[in-house]
Amino acid sequence: MGDYTTVSVPSSKLLFRQLFEKESSTNTYLLADVTHPQKPALLVDPVDKTADRDISIIKELGLTLIYAINTHVHADHVTGTGVIKNKVPEVKSIISKASNSKADLFVEHGDKIHFGNLFLEVRATPGHTLGCVTYVTGDGPDQPQPRMAFTGDALLIRGCGRTDFQGGSSLQLYNSVHSQIFTLPKDTFVYPAHDYKGFTVSTVGEEMLFNPRLTKDEDTFKSIMENLNLPYPKMIDVAVPANMVCGLQDVTKKSCEPLAT
Numbered sequence: 001m002g003d004y005t006t007v008s009v010p011s012s013k014l015l016f017r018q019l020f021e022k023e024s025s026t027n028t029y030l031l032a033d034v035t036h037p038q039k040p041a042l043l044v045d046p047v048d049k050t051a052d053r054d055i056s057i058i059k060e061l062g063l064t065l066i067y068a069i070n071t072h073v074h075a076d077h078v079t080g081t082g083v084i085k086n087k088v089p090e091v092k093s094i095i096s097k098a099s100n101s102k103a104d105l106f107v108e109h110g111d112k113i114h115f116g117n118l119f120l121e122v123r124a125t126p127g128h129t130l131g132c133v134t135y136v137t138g139d140g141p142d143q144p145q146p147r148m149a150f151t152g153d154a155l156l157i158r159g160c161g162r163t164d165f166q167g168g169s170s171l172q173l174y175n176s177v178h179s180q181i182f183t184l185p186k187d188t189f190v191y192p193a194h195d196y197k198g199f200t201v202s203t204v205g206e207e208m209l210f211n212p213r214l215t216k217d218e219d220t221f222k223s224i225m226e227n228l229n230l231p232y233p234k235m236i237d238v239a240v241p242a243n244m245v246c247g248l249q250d251v252t253k254k255s256c257e258p259l260a261t
């Protein structure tokens with residue numbers, strides 16, 4: 001191991017950093033297996049505006065970035081995957097197959113994304129968008145405990161993603177959260193893609209008790225979601241088309257053709 005700390009989570013192998021992009025209030029997460037010789041790393045939900053910062057910390061820590069992963073096609077900011085792939089061409093972008101967008105690699109429910117001896121499990125959690133997934137750290141003796149769920153916009157701290165565009169469905173979101181996130185151990189950390197109130201982390205148990213939307217019954221949840229009356233994200237018309245091509249809208253289309261399914 002290097003001289004840097006891994007104390008953010010109680011694991012001897014996982015290096016973890018929560019990074020923030022303030023204009024869109026987006027959390028980007030850096031994970032790496034620092035006991036592996038190459039120190040393979042991945043980023044969850046990088047943002048174009050902070051991609052240089054992310055690349056810089058990865059270099060400083062001596063990590064090898066292998067994947068830039070999105071939880072879904074974001075509507076409020078442009079993903080950092082395009083910028084990162086241009087600057088670090090070995091990096092593969094990943095998104096769900098169900099998102100119908102371009103990337104190097106596509107994942108489906110049940111897939112595992114390995115980095116060193118660690119892995120993320122993919123759980124389909126549609127409802128905010130049709131292709132939303134939650135990435136959960138692996139279950140097993142060598143994996144970090146408690147587990148960590150990167151929920152994208154499916155589950156926010158004391159909230160959840162809106163369901164009024166991009167194939168959103170309140171009933172689908174309700175079922176996704178209850179069947180795929182609230183079934184995880186209660187001490188599982190919840191790390192969402194956004195926070196608008198200054199929260200950084202929650203747990204499954206905490207959200208099962210205190211989430212003001214998802215603790216309600218299905219009909220009440222539907223009614224809450226139908227009455228949010230949120231303005232559309234300011235960048236939606238730029239962000240969605242860009243994110244459908246993994247943030248590579250300004251460069252040759254060739255570099256983001258799907259490579260695998």
Ligand SMILES: N[C@@H](CCC(=O)N[C@@H](CSS)C(=O)NCC(=O)O)C(=O)O
Nearest residue numbers: 075076153159160161162230232233234
């Ligand atoms: N004001 C922001 C966008 C705020 C917003 O709509 N956030 C989304 C997640 S980004 S798709 C959301 O689901 N919010 C749920 C909520 O209850 O706030 C902007 O203009 O970018």
Ligand SMILES: [Fe+2]
Nearest residue numbers: 074075153161
């Ligand atoms: Fe979103």
